[in-house]
Amino acid sequence: MNYDIIVIGSGPGGYVAAIRASQLGFKTAIVERESLGGICLNWGCIPTKALLKSAQVFEYLNHAADYGIKVEGGEADFAAIIKRSRGVADGMSKGIQFLMKKNKIDVIMGTAKIKKGGKVEVKGGDGSTKEYTAKHTILATGARSRELPNLKQDGKTIIGYRQAMNLEKQPKSLVVVGSGAIGVEFAYFYNSIGTKVTVVEYLDRIVPVEDTDISKQLEKSLKKAGIDILTSAEVTGVDTSSSPAKVSIKTAKGEQTIEAEVVLSAVGITPNIENLGLEEVGVKTDKGRVLVDDYYKTNVEGVYAIGDIVKGQALAHVASAEGITCVEKIKGLHVEPINYNNIPGCTYCSPEIASVGYTEKAAKDAGYELKIGKFPFSASGKASASGAKDGFVKVIFDAKYGEFLGAHLIGNNVTEMIAEVVVARKLETTGHEIIKSVHPHPTMSEAIMEAAADAYGECIHL
Numbered sequence: 001m002n003y004d005i006i007v008i009g010s011g012p013g014g015y016v017a018a019i020r021a022s023q024l025g026f027k028t029a030i031v032e033r034e035s036l037g038g039i040c041l042n043w044g045c046i047p048t049k050a051l052l053k054s055a056q057v058f059e060y061l062n063h064a065a066d067y068g069i070k071v072e073g074g075e076a077d078f079a080a081i082i083k084r085s086r087g088v089a090d091g092m093s094k095g096i097q098f099l100m101k102k103n104k105i106d107v108i109m110g111t112a113k114i115k116k117g118g119k120v121e122v123k124g125g126d127g128s129t130k131e132y133t134a135k136h137t138i139l140a141t142g143a144r145s146r147e148l149p150n151l152k153q154d155g156k157t158i159i160g161y162r163q164a165m166n167l168e169k170q171p172k173s174l175v176v177v178g179s180g181a182i183g184v185e186f187a188y189f190y191n192s193i194g195t196k197v198t199v200v201e202y203l204d205r206i207v208p209v210e211d212t213d214i215s216k217q218l219e220k221s222l223k224k225a226g227i228d229i230l231t232s233a234e235v236t237g238v239d240t241s242s243s244p245a246k247v248s249i250k251t252a253k254g255e256q257t258i259e260a261e262v263v264l265s266a267v268g269i270t271p272n273i274e275n276l277g278l279e280e281v282g283v284k285t286d287k288g289r290v291l292v293d294d295y296y297k298t299n300v301e302g303v304y305a306i307g308d309i310v311k312g313q314a315l316a317h318v319a320s321a322e323g324i325t326c327v328e329k330i331k332g333l334h335v336e337p338i339n340y341n342n343i344p345g346c347t348y349c350s351p352e353i354a355s356v357g358y359t360e361k362a363a364k365d366a367g368y369e370l371k372i373g374k375f376p377f378s379a380s381g382k383a384s385a386s387g388a389k390d391g392f393v394k395v396i397f398d399a400k401y402g403e404f405l406g407a408h409l410i411g412n413n414v415t416e417m418i419a420e421v422v423v424a425r426k427l428e429t430t431g432h433e434i435i436k437s438v439h440p441h442p443t444m445s446e447a448i449m450e451a452a453a454d455a456y457g458e459c460i461h462l
């Protein structure tokens with residue numbers, strides 16, 4: 001069975017690459033060992049957002065009186081929340097099945113391995129093996145939860161993200177180790193439905209990839225919501241011999257022990273590059289990731305890699321963009337390499353976080369002279385009307401040429417607002433062009449225009 005392109009892995013990198021390949025006229029197949037849609041649709045982006053929506057609805061109910069609505073007896077039904085989330089994920093996975101069929105892409109279920117000479121060997125669930133050939137093979141095998149030596153996941157007391165979104169019973173107490181997007185989203189979800197949550201972060205602030213002001217504001221908001229947060233703190237061990245488990249934590253103030261029914265390890269990911277045939281074929285890797293050029297070509301002719309297994313932000317939209325870039329380059333189209341400094345990052349707790357481009361520190365370190373503007377949602381009419389005054393928009397410009405260097409948003413619905421800044425940066429927009437782009441009133445997005453105006457001393461509502 002010969003193909004122009006075989007894609008291994010059907011996450012947002014793989015399935016998007018396959019669809020673009022088919023659109024460009026390539027005879028395409030995709031191999032998947034588990035469920036179509038990969039981590040993103042089945043165990044990542046989508047099911048977590050379904051959980052977070054339930055948390056948000058529950059929060060609205062609990063605060064209904066603030067909006068003049070009387071509600072009595074609202075209760076979070078954990079099993080039903082999980083069931084809804086799993087249902088949403090299953091529905092999305094079926095949607096990918098439909099898209100594969102629509103685009104005439106052959107779906108091969110099984111575990112794939114590359115071999116020399118453009119061959120791909122697929123082992124099916126029944127143990128049988130079949131061989132396929134392709135002119136081009138794109139590896140898009142994604143990643144799994146990273147395990148720390150002193151935090152071995154047993155799937156029951158010490159868990160990873162998969163179990164965290166599929167527990168049978170709501171834990172009374174939870175320690176979340178790691179405060180990146182995944183850790184913070186689960187911390188927020190469980191806290192809002194009544195679990196006692198403690199977040200332990202090794203670095204000196206939560207969401208450490210974000211601008212410092214965002215970390216400070218989020219810490220304030222999460223603490224106000226009842227989450228305990230320990231920064232500059234390290235989990236040194238977990239005693240699971242009795243329930244609740246005893247979590248030993250080293251902090252600047254000394255050792256302390258916290259009891260928790262469940263410990264969620266959210267300390268990052270490990271790319272799936274084992275047993276893929278990389279060594280046999282001679283594909284080079286570095287620090288656990290496949291080495292590729294700007295168009296995702298490995299050192300071996302005809303072998304490419306995209307998504308969580310290559311360097312760059314481990315995000316679904318990055319994987320998809322890489323898939324499209326890779327396939328268009330194979331076709332010989334004129335494609336620009338991806339600018340990784342213009343990739344938006346979003347965290348969907350409450351308040352939400354969305355950011356793109358340089359943080360203040362990164363911009364200073366890069367030698368820019370800065371013009372910074374900030375607009376708090378407490379001064380926004382729409383935020384007041386919505387009862388969502390927490391948070392702000394911070395924008396950073398280069399003082400010399402006015403280049404829009406970065407934006408950092410925290411507040412209600414900001415994950416839907418960040419795309420404006422992404423387009424602005426892509427089009428190399430300056431601060432004054434943002435200020436002169438009339439924004440609709442009343443919207444949360446006016447805060448971007450006002451923050452830009454603040455940078456130039458022209459803010460109206462502050």
Ligand SMILES: Cc1cc2nc3c(=O)[nH]c(=O)nc-3n(C[C@H](O)[C@H](O)[C@H](O)COP(=O)(O)OP(=O)(O)OC[C@H]3O[C@@H](n4cnc5c(N)ncnc54)[C@H](O)[C@@H]3O)c2cc1C
Binds near residue numbers: 033039040044048
């Ligand atoms: C809890 C959680 C929440 C997240 N939320 C977000 C979010 O809100 N926004 C965002 O942008 N990103 C989010 N991410 C990250 C996002 O899910 C990943 O960046 C994205 O899924 C990576 O896509 P991918 O195509 O590289 O791989 P994956 O989605 O991991 O897919 C890889 C696929 O390859 C298959 N596979 C692996 N090896 C083989 C093999 N040998 N043969 C056949 N098939 C194989 C796997 O079964 C899997 O289906 C989240 C991740 C997690 C864990």
